Each structure stands twice: as structure tokens, then as C-alpha cells.
Amino acid sequence: MADLIDRIEGMALDASEIVAVREVLSRRLIDAPLAMMSDKEAVELTQAVETQTRRDEAVKIRLSAELTERRVAAKLGHKHNNFLRLVLRISAAQASGRSKRAERTGIWHSITGEVTEPRYPHAAEALRDGAIGLAHEKVIFDTMTALPASIRSDLGLWAQGEKSMADAARTMDPDELKKVGLHLHAYLNPDGTFDDVDRKQKRELNTFKQGADHMAGIKGNLDPATKALWDMVAEKWAAKGMNNPDDPQSPSGNVDKADPQAIKEAAARDSRSQGQRNHDAFRRLLEMVVGQGKLGQHRGLPARVIVTMTLEQLESEVGLATTASGGVIPVRDALALAGATRKFLALLDNKHRPLFLGRQARLASADQRLALIAADRGCCRPGCDKPATRTAVHHLTEWSKGGRTDITALALVCDGDHGQVHDGANGWLTEIITNRTGPPGWQGRIGWRQRGTADPPRPNNTHFSELFFTHPEMWDPDGDDDVAWFKERAREAFGEPQSEPPIRTVDFGWRRPLAA
Structure with a gap:
């Protein structure tokens, strides 16, 4: 074994060659016989495999750091994290x-x-x-960032603590290491004192994405004043029998x-736990704030819950509707939430694009934005998952270049991606996909393509995950018709191939090469 390692290290x-050798060895290892060991x-x-995985x-x-320093994502008109996702x-x-x-x-x-030392040098070495x-x-990281600001600002103490934690991590599992972190806090901060700077840094309230049951988790850290305010709300609104x-x-x-x-009498019937009563009080509080219009406007619309559902769902009161903030809600709950408020009816075609709703002014009307929320559900750039509440109305042809504010020529684009549509070398174009620019499942939808490339415009299916099963032709260019379309475009661009390529016909660059 040692001789083999020495020979390999001597190569x-x-x-690229190392990765190629690694790929061959990885494929062989997955099927290597183990019974005789x-x-x-x-x-x-x-x-050994665990050590290699950690080194990986x-x-x-x-x-990741290399790609960031090279600005690869920016050259392609992406943010770094979104580029990694794609x-x-x-x-x-x-x-x-x-x-x-990578930052740490x-x-x-x-x-x-010159090479700069990592912020966490001993952890990086390990x-x-x-x-x-x-x-x-x-x-x-969690242990060091939880230290008081007075210790974090003392570079000597901080470095000592980071080294101690990294050294301990080499001999412990993560659960044991957490206990060491508690002792480190007791050693570096024996009085357990925290000031206002610490509390301000730690305050947070986050909601997570919905799970399979459509419930969403919540995690927070309330400062003393916020905790006192919530306690008073809970005492009255989450009392037994209230807001059930x-x-x-x-x-x-x-x-x-x-x-x-x-x-x-309601309290006698109330079987909810304290946590459930807190939830219901919180919901009622939000209903009052939103329902009374105290939030004003958001991107030109009243700050209300906007829900999209099909006519069939409306009539049957079953299924899942989508919200402008990117979530889903059972249709029955959506109708109950709507109550007696005025509904907005959006009529869409079979490509999920709104029918004509034109306007001669530059800015889209509130009704047009509502129609786009129903149609696009969020940013229309491929791979972007920003919900409609975080988007602006975009002209496919800029207003300054003769574009019209018609519903058939508008789309929703988030602020970050909006800046990528420009006339520069790395700019992007937005257009309606036709039978000459995209395969059958894409026609009629909004497509994006980068200037100077032969790529076809691509639609965004991120907001339409339910179509994966019902309309697979709209989801990915892997069907027979779509593959045929891509091959036909490749023949037009490069001529008839002399022989069938072993791997790909042409790589249009987005998510995966096209299999031959």
C-alpha cells in the first residue's frame, strides 16, 4: 500500500488529471468486493473513506473561493450562490x-x-x-460567534479560543465538541456578561420553507423588550378560550x-396546548394588522395576501393554491382567509401567460401586476426562486426602445436579476419563446438568453414544481420532441455530423449537456 501511494504521489x-484518476478510482471503489476483508x-x-470525504x-x-475570485458567476450574469445552485x-x-x-x-x-490567512486558520488546517x-x-463557528463582543474584539483571546476548539475537534465528534464550547465560554467569559451589542447581534426571527405537510418552521431569538411585548400579547390573546x-x-x-x-364557556371547551394557543394568537394578530391595511402598499399593490388558484380549484374547494410570497395554502384555507373581500380574477392561457391587458403608460397598473403574479408566481429568470413579492414588473422590450406596457409583453423579475438585462457583453435578453427559438413545451413562455451565445431562450420552471408530473414537456428538454428540436438546431448551426458523437451533439450551456 505504501509503495502504491509513493508511486501515485510521484506522478x-x-x-484535471487528478480528478480524472480520482473518478476512475471512485467508480471502482463503489463496486469493489468487501466480503474478504x-x-x-x-x-x-x-x-479512510471518511477522512477523504472530509478532505473533499x-x-x-x-x-468556491477560486470561482469567487475569478468572478466566474458575474461574467455569466449570475450571483455566486445562484451560479453554484445551477x-x-x-x-x-x-x-x-x-x-x-469559504469566507471563514x-x-x-x-x-x-499573496495568500491571506483564513479567518479560522486552525479549523481550515484541520x-x-x-x-x-x-x-x-x-x-x-457557532461557539466563537456566540462569545461576547468584548472577547471577539480581543484578537489574542479569540485566536486562542479558535485554536483550542480546532484542536479538540480533531479527537471528538461534533456533540462532544459542543460541550467543550460551553467550557470555553465559561473560561473566557467567567462572569457570563453580555452587553447591548451582543443582544443586538443575536436578535432574529426566521421562518423556514414549507414541508410536505405545508407547515413552516419558525426560529427566533427575541431581545428583552420584544420578549416583554410578546408576553403581554400572549397573556391576553393566547388565554384559554380566546382566538380558537x-x-x-x-x-x-x-x-x-x-x-x-x-x-x-370557550375555555372549558379549549383543549389546545399553550404552544397552539400562542400560534393562534399570533395568527389573529397578523390578520388584524394585514386586514386593517396598516401595512400600506408593497410594490404598487395593497399589502394583502395574494393567492392564485385555478377555476377548477375554486369550484371544488380542494387542492393547493399559491401565494405571491412563494408559499402554498390549501384552497379551503385560502377562501376562508379571503372572507368577504373583493376577489381578483386572472384569466390565463394554456402556457400560463395572461391574456391581453394593455396600458399606454410606462408603469404597469395594479391589475397588470396582479395578473403577472398569477402567471409568473415569481422571478421569471431560469433557476431563480424569488417569489412575486420580491419582484418588479419588467418590459421584455425596454420602454425607452418602444416597448409597450401590455400584459403580453411584461414579466416579473427580481431586483438582482433585473440589473442583468442590459446591452453589455455579458447582458441578458428576455423574449417570448417561439417555435423557432425553443422546443414545443416552451413556446409562448418568457425565455432568457445571454448575448453573444447560441443558447436558446430558457423559461423558469422553479415556481411550477407541480408541472413536473402533469406536464413534463414544460419542465426539462429531455423528451423525444425536445431532443429532436435541439438536434435539428445543432444541424442547422454546425451541419450534418460525419458520425454520431459519443457524448453530446452540442452543449447549449445551461444545466446539463445534451446526450446524443
């Missing part, structure tokens, strides 16, 4: 996490080309050695305005 290979050899193999994470971090097919959280780890432990260069994994690095959505006779709103006898 003069560049990065002893227990000791199996354990050692497991440990360090390589990924290094590559080319690696990883989640937004994974892309963000990799970028943040990656290899970076100054303007003059990652490169394969001695720790991402979970260890996360514990180290499962009890039609339950008093709603402020307990002071309710009949005491009605509250007493």
Missing part, C-alpha cells in the same frame, strides 16, 4: 453554506496575489487534513372586549 499530474480492515477502510469538503471550499444542482442553503465556509476557511489572495468535517466546523379557530363560539381579538361568560 506529475495537474488538477477482515473486521479490522473494514473499519480502517471506513475511516475542503477542496469544494477552495474551489451548475451543481445544490440547494440555496447548501450554496450559501459553502460560500460562508478558504484560501484567498490579496490584490497583489479540514484540509481531513481530521474534521463540516459539522465540526459549524460547532467551532376550531371553536366558532370562541371570542376573537382582545379579551377585554369579549363577554366573560362566553370566555369561560
Whole structure:
């Protein structure tokens, strides 16, 4: 084994060649026989593979930093994290996490080309050695950022703490390392004192994306004043019998305005937990704030909940509707939430584009924006998951160049992607896909393509995940008709191939090469 390692290390290979050798070995390892190994050899193999996997994470971090320094994403008109999502097919959280780890432990260069030391040098070294994994690095980061500002600003103490945590991580699992972090806090901050700067840094309130049951988690850290305010709301609005959505006779709103006898009777029927009562009080509070119009306007529309559903869903009151903020809501709940308020009916064609609704002014009307919310659901750039509430109305042909504010020539684009539509070398074009510019499933939809490329304009299916099963031809260019369309365009561009290519006909660049 040692001789084999020495021979491999003696080979003069560049990065691409190393990856090629690694690919061959990885394919062989996945099917390598294991039955003849002893227990000791199996354990050692497991440990070796784990070390290699951890070292792979360090390589990924290094590559993320390299791509950032080269500004590869910016050259293609993307933000770095979104670019990682597109080319690696990883989640937004994974892309963000990799970028943040690269900031902490990656290899970076100054303007003059000199290597700068990572912010977490000892953790970075342990990652490169394969001695720790991402979970260890996360514990180290969480421990160090939770220290008081007075200690974080003391570079000597901070460096001492980071080294101690990284050294401990080399011999412990992440759960054990968390306990070491608690002792480190006790050692560096024996009085347990935190000031207003610490509390301001730690305040947060985050909601997570909906799960399979359409519920969304919530995580927060309230400062003392916010906690006191919530306690008072909960005492009155989350009292037993109050604001119970499962009890039609339950008093709603402020307990002071309710009949005491009605509250007493509702409390006797109330089987909710304290957490459930808190949730229902919070919902009622939000309903009042939104329903009374206290939020004003958002991007030209009243700040109200905007829900999109089909006519069939409206009539049957079943299924899932979509919200302008990117979520889903059962149709029955949406209708109950709407109550007696005025509805807006958007009529869409079979390509999910709104029928004509024109305007001679430059700015889209509120009705046009509502129609676009129903049609696009969010930013129309391929791969972007920004919901409609975070988008602006975009003219496919700029107003200054004769574009019209007609519903058939408008689309929703988020602020970040809007800036990528320009006349520069790396700018993007937006257009309606026709039978000459895209395969059958794409025609009639909004497409994006970069200037100076032969790529066809691509639509965004991120907001239409339900079509994956019902209309696969709209989801991905892998069907027979779509492949035939791409091959026909390739023949037009490059002529008839002499022989069938072994891997691809042509690579149009977006998500995957086209298989021959």
C-alpha cells in the first residue's frame, strides 16, 4: 500500500488529471468486493473513506473561493450562490453554506496575489487534513460567534479560543465538541456578561420553507423588550378560550372586549396546548394588522395576501393554491382567509401567460401586476426562486426602445436579476419563446438568453414544481420532441455530423449537456 501511494504521489499530474484518476478510482471503489476483508480492515477502510470525504469538503471550499475570485458567476450574469445552485444542482442553503465556509476557511489572495490567512486558520488546517468535517466546523463557528463582543474584539483571546476548539475537534465528534464550547465560554467569559451589542447581534426571527405537510418552521431569538411585548400579547390573546379557530363560539381579538361568560364557556371547551394557543394568537394578530391595511402598499399593490388558484380549484374547494410570497395554502384555507373581500380574477392561457391587458403608460397598473403574479408566481429568470413579492414588473422590450406596457409583453423579475438585462457583453435578453427559438413545451413562455451565445431562450420552471408530473414537456428538454428540436438546431448551426458523437451533439450551456 505504501509503495502504491509513493508511486501515485510521484506522478506529475495537474488538477484535471487528478480528478480524472480520482473518478476512475471512485467508480471502482463503489463496486469493489468487501466480503474478504477482515473486521479490522473494514473499519480502517471506513475511516479512510471518511477522512477523504472530509478532505473533499475542503477542496469544494477552495474551489468556491477560486470561482469567487475569478468572478466566474458575474461574467455569466449570475450571483455566486445562484451560479453554484445551477451548475451543481445544490440547494440555496447548501450554496450559501459553502460560500460562508469559504469566507471563514478558504484560501484567498490579496490584490497583489499573496495568500491571506483564513479567518479560522486552525479549523481550515484541520479540514484540509481531513481530521474534521463540516459539522465540526459549524460547532467551532457557532461557539466563537456566540462569545461576547468584548472577547471577539480581543484578537489574542479569540485566536486562542479558535485554536483550542480546532484542536479538540480533531479527537471528538461534533456533540462532544459542543460541550467543550460551553467550557470555553465559561473560561473566557467567567462572569457570563453580555452587553447591548451582543443582544443586538443575536436578535432574529426566521421562518423556514414549507414541508410536505405545508407547515413552516419558525426560529427566533427575541431581545428583552420584544420578549416583554410578546408576553403581554400572549397573556391576553393566547388565554384559554380566546382566538380558537376550531371553536366558532370562541371570542376573537382582545379579551377585554369579549363577554366573560362566553370566555369561560370557550375555555372549558379549549383543549389546545399553550404552544397552539400562542400560534393562534399570533395568527389573529397578523390578520388584524394585514386586514386593517396598516401595512400600506408593497410594490404598487395593497399589502394583502395574494393567492392564485385555478377555476377548477375554486369550484371544488380542494387542492393547493399559491401565494405571491412563494408559499402554498390549501384552497379551503385560502377562501376562508379571503372572507368577504373583493376577489381578483386572472384569466390565463394554456402556457400560463395572461391574456391581453394593455396600458399606454410606462408603469404597469395594479391589475397588470396582479395578473403577472398569477402567471409568473415569481422571478421569471431560469433557476431563480424569488417569489412575486420580491419582484418588479419588467418590459421584455425596454420602454425607452418602444416597448409597450401590455400584459403580453411584461414579466416579473427580481431586483438582482433585473440589473442583468442590459446591452453589455455579458447582458441578458428576455423574449417570448417561439417555435423557432425553443422546443414545443416552451413556446409562448418568457425565455432568457445571454448575448453573444447560441443558447436558446430558457423559461423558469422553479415556481411550477407541480408541472413536473402533469406536464413534463414544460419542465426539462429531455423528451423525444425536445431532443429532436435541439438536434435539428445543432444541424442547422454546425451541419450534418460525419458520425454520431459519443457524448453530446452540442452543449447549449445551461444545466446539463445534451446526450446524443
